[in-house]
Amino acid sequence: MAKAWALASRPQGMPVEANFELIDLPHRALADGEVRVANRWLSVDPYMRGRMNDVKSYVPPYALGEPMQGGAVGEVIESRADGIAAGDRVLHMEGWRDEAVVAAAALQKLPQLGVSDQAFLGQLGMPGMTAYFGLLAVAEAKAGDTVFVSAAAGAVGSTVVQIAKAKGMTVIGSAGGAEKGAWVTSLGADAVVDYKAEKDLVRALGKAAPNGIDVYFDNVGGDHLDAALAVANERARFALCGMIDIYNDTRPTGLRYLARAIGARIRMQGFIVIDFFPRMDEFYRDMAGLLQAGKLDARETIHDGLEAMPRAFLDLFSGGNTGKMLIRL
């Protein structure tokens, strides 16, 4: 019988494994226009933390006792939808489970770009689009800019580093620990700040960016955002993408350098990737070019089996992943 992770209880602060429960999914016959998918890859993403809270947001909260959702790639094993046949590989949002019934309108067949299936959950999927449009559209980064990106060893951050280098920017990444830092350097970053080793992030960033920064791609919030405010050049643009630091934290974010936003005319702009879905063709075209030119390296942190998913999710918040975090079924 198919199984799925359901939300057993809402976390206060950092989630724990007891917030999740594995439930049976009763088998049901397909309706017209539906397909049955055997999931092969499940996406594990920081934004899912927000859906565990019972608050209105851009995506609805997970319902207690119900199967959770998230990105997934799988193989169609039964179809009652025109144009979709058993064997097709598809991307959809019914993750956190090993088998899903999905309406044809809510899935897409994987584009033929010569990449792995799971790349459509990473560099060629939402994390990649987030990196691409956050850097180029929201922050309006251009050749010659100095870009600072936090969580640079993450799925989004590592893609930001590589797009920025491919487009002629100077890049400083933050990452926790020497191993991740070495990988970020290998991706082309001009400097890396090890936030776990540095006591004073403002000083460390100032040293790594002696000419200041023009763009900050924020995946973290908190001290990283404050350090970016401290060293930002005039008219710097910040793309606010994620604040993993505060997802599990009920304390306020303390910013010592916020007033610099005024004199330095800093722009901070929040965004979510779904706003850019109408420009997906542009993204695929440009990223496929970078891939074929050998300018995109991807790393994955893979855990096997549905049972491993809550643990993998919790690992996101202690820096337990390099690159995209995935469950393989």
Place this chain on the structure above:
Amino acid sequence: MAKAWALASRPQGMPVEANFELIDLPHRALADGEVRVANRWLSVDPYMRGRMNDVKSYVPPYALGEPMQGGAVGEVIESRADGIAAGDRVLHMEGWRDEAVVAAAALQKLPQLGVSDQAFLGQLGMPGMTAYFGLLAVAEAKAGDTVFVSAAAGAVGSTVVQIAKAKGMTVIGSAGGAEKGAWVTSLGADAVVDYKAEKDLVRALGKAAPNGIDVYFDNVGGDHLDAALAVANERARFALCGMIDIYNDTRPTGLRYLARAIGARIRMQGFIVIDFFPRMDEFYRDMAGLLQAGKLDARETIHDGLEAMPRAFLDLFSGGNTGKMLIRL
């Protein structure tokens, strides 16, 4: 002998009167292209606090022991500059003193707009330009928007309220105390939040703006900014103009609602008015129209005599002014 206020010492946190000293200004003969001005009105502004610190900013810090600067309006009493004659009334930046020697290139004759001389230090001067361009250009506020403005009884804030109402917006202002609140209401504000009476600014603003806010004009920072983040609608635009709350405070700004900037796609943009000097004609034209239509009420808090200036300046930080704070000589 002419006198001026000099910076005696740099304040730590809130300034005190001992940070200022009244010094004699030695008389000197005019060089070619210079004029001597008997100042009549001196501008007292929150931004001057920043210049008391020894930090690089968009305006240089005041030098220890030297006369301070600031906006001033006066009458020319001696001229060696072409086109400027004794009796001309001029606007310049050699304030904090009763008499000034000014290069002709560093002053402007008062435009003939049928307003008081001191209006060119207020609604028709930098505070007015700050309000005008901050609201309309930086925050891109338009008819139908709901605008929240902090320090709405201040020189900038009260002008924001009136421009916004004249342009068809709904306006919520914050002000400290019933008397200031009543004035802000009389200016046309649809609701007023008394930040001194309210324990919970988020709740108070949420009640005053049941449909959320589209624009926040920030003169205050801190709790006001946090409350604006809490109730902002999707794609809200914040113009970060001043943070009087933190000018004298070395504690970090604590923001509980910063992560809303992501999901709600909020834009926070710092600005300073000098960037808009090239558009001064547009400002004079539009504001003169509002004035002639009777849509701009101004209030002034006036202290008499040069000696009163440090006290008046300190009063800014405890809400001691309604409208523009001025020294009359």
